Amino acid sequence: MKLHLEKPWLEFSAERVARLPGQMGVFQLADDAGRVVYIGFAGGKSLFGLRSELEKRLGSAPQFRYEVNNQYQTRWRELLMLHVGAHGAVPEMNGHEAVPKLGRLG
Amino acid sequence: MDLELSDEQKLIVDTVRKFVRNEIVPLEADLDPDGSELDPADHDRLVAQVKQMGFYGLDIPVAYGGPDVDIVTRTLMAIEMAQHRAGLYTPCYGVFGGAGLAQLFEANEDQKQRYLYPTLRGEKHGFFGLTEPSGGSDPARAIKTSAVKDGDDWVINGGKIFISGADKADYGIVFARTDSSKGREGITCFLVDADAPGFHVRRVVHTLRSTSYATELQFDNLRVSAANVLGEVNRGFGIANDQLSRQRIPYAAGCIGVAVKAQEMAISYANQRETFGDILASRQAIQWMIVDNEIDIRTSTWLTVAAAHKANRNESFRTEAAMAKLVASEAGGRVVDRAMQIHGGYGMTKDLPLERWYREIRIRRVGEGPSEVQRLIMARDLLGGSFH
Numbered sequence: 001m002k003l004h005l006e007k008p009w010l011e012f013s014a015e016r017v018a019r020l021p022g023q024m025g026v027f028q029l030a031d032d033a034g035r036v037v038y039i040g041f042a043g044g045k046s047l048f049g050l051r052s053e054l055e056k057r058l059g060s061a062p063q064f065r066y067e068v069n070n071q072y073q074t075r076w077r078e079l080l081m082l083h084v085g086a087h088g089a090v091p092e093m094n095g096h097e098a099v100p101k102l103g104r105l106g
Numbered sequence: 107m108d109l110e111l112s113d114e115q116k117l118i119v120d121t122v123r124k125f126v127r128n129e130i131v132p133l134e135a136d137l138d139p140d141g142s143e144l145d146p147a148d149h150d151r152l153v154a155q156v157k158q159m160g161f162y163g164l165d166i167p168v169a170y171g172g173p174d175v176d177i178v179t180r181t182l183m184a185i186e187m188a189q190h191r192a193g194l195y196t197p198c199y200g201v202f203g204g205a206g207l208a209q210l211f212e213a214n215e216d217q218k219q220r221y222l223y224p225t226l227r228g229e230k231h232g233f234f235g236l237t238e239p240s241g242g243s244d245p246a247r248a249i250k251t252s253a254v255k256d257g258d259d260w261v262i263n264g265g266k267i268f269i270s271g272a273d274k275a276d277y278g279i280v281f282a283r284t285d286s287s288k289g290r291e292g293i294t295c296f297l298v299d300a301d302a303p304g305f306h307v308r309r310v311v312h313t314l315r316s317t318s319y320a321t322e323l324q325f326d327n328l329r330v331s332a333a334n335v336l337g338e339v340n341r342g343f344g345i346a347n348d349q350l351s352r353q354r355i356p357y358a359a360g361c362i363g364v365a366v367k368a369q370e371m372a373i374s375y376a377n378q379r380e381t382f383g384d385i386l387a388s389r390q391a392i393q394w395m396i397v398d399n400e401i402d403i404r405t406s407t408w409l410t411v412a413a414a415h416k417a418n419r420n421e422s423f424r425t426e427a428a429m430a431k432l433v434a435s436e437a438g439g440r441v442v443d444r445a446m447q448i449h450g451g452y453g454m455t456k457d458l459p460l461e462r463w464y465r466e467i468r469i470r471r472v473g474e475g476p477s478e479v480q481r482l483i484m485a486r487d488l489l490g491g492s493f494h
């Protein structure tokens with residue numbers, strides 16, 4: 001598993017999301033320039049895993065990518081910490097939600 | 107040995123049990139199954155409640171403002187506090203408070219002012235840095251991280267792995283080799299500030315414990331003042347070792363708590379689930395699993411409480427603590443495994459806490475010294491040898 005999520009961005013459309021697995025994992029949303037605007041996870045309470053978590057956010061960004069991962073809690077924190085390390089703050093849309101206290105890497 | 111609880115202990119156990127069942131368990135229904143944090147408002151409310159009960163800061167010595175709870179009662183409480191989904195590693199989500207790092211109580215007054223008291227006030231957080239990539243079971247010999255005297259400072263180079271909380275900590279207790287010609291007599295314990303140049307958290311280490319991660323640390327010419335040597339130079343291993351035996355008792359108790367809850371769930375399910383026209387409890391295969399669970403739980407409990415009694419009497423309890431840790435961690439794993447088997451498909455889901463306990467309790471056979479090292483400790487005591 002790579003430290004950063006480096007998969008290619010996918011078009012964030014209802015058709016794409018409908019084909020997603022129902023598994024647990026993490027995902028990122030990005031603007032047209034590929035700037036990450038949100039990092040989320042699909043956990044044990046997500047009805048259809050990644051699919052339902054991304055469905056909830058359709059229309060909020062043009063691109064997304066995901067990683068199936070049973071360690072979704074720690075992976076989510078890791079991605080947030082990497083983002084804070086690179087940009088000084090959590091992604092814009094995460095700023096509107098409760099974010100756990102994050103550690104620092106580097 | 108009389109393992110009967112006193113009236114006061116019965117009252118305390120009952121109080122903690124009700125607290126867990128009435129306050130903690132209902133909150134977990136809305137949390138992520140792998141969650142490890144309460145909503146801050148709930149956390150603060152429950153901390154206030156625990157303070158009212160007089161149990162806050164359970165592991166803080168009385169001299170430092172902690173409640174006067176002996177280690178036997180503390181062990182009984184730990185068994186109760188673990189009886190919920192996050193209970194094995196985050197008993198009651200930390201609302202009973204913590205003492206921070208027990209080694210700090212051995213610090214000198216200047217160090218206490220800078221590290222211990224701010225920690226007790228919740229202003230600072232520390233980490234414990236012992237294990238290295240070269241090994242964790244034999245830290246005295248495996249420690250490669252070096253500290254070299256340079257004027258009034260020590261310069262530390264090396265790294266640590268499987269360190270919890272270092273990425274969020276303000277400081278840490280770091281063990282480094284200060285005399286390469288000696289084994290455990292060449293280790294010194296340092297108080298290291300996490301914002302010092304040369305201190306790096308290199309990566310997150312993901313484990314079976316998906317709710318929380320460990321970290322890997324690197325020290326590049328990290329300068330530490332001689333005033334930050336904890337204890338004496340080359341006497342650091344004793345500081346680590348003294349606490350390791352003591353910590354094994356509540357560590358064992360946590361495993362028992364989870365096993366007790368898993369058994370309770372298994373019995374309840376076996377009494378209501380029907381197969382082939384009768385309840386599961388009527389099947390001998392299930393009955394034997396339930397009985398084997400009970401034997402595992404009672405054996406673990408007796409050994410763990412007996413170890414606590416010896417510690418409470420200030421007698422040597424190294425063998426007893428090692429035995430309790432070994433038996434409780436292995437037996438706890440078996441109990442959870444059987445409970446999952448009894449629950450069938452549901453036992454594998456995140457609808458129930460069993461799958462989380464199954465993953466987390468596996469770590470317990472390795473954490474705080476693997477089963478094999480516990481056997482080595484007991485063998486040394488029993489055989490009286492100084493073998494390696």
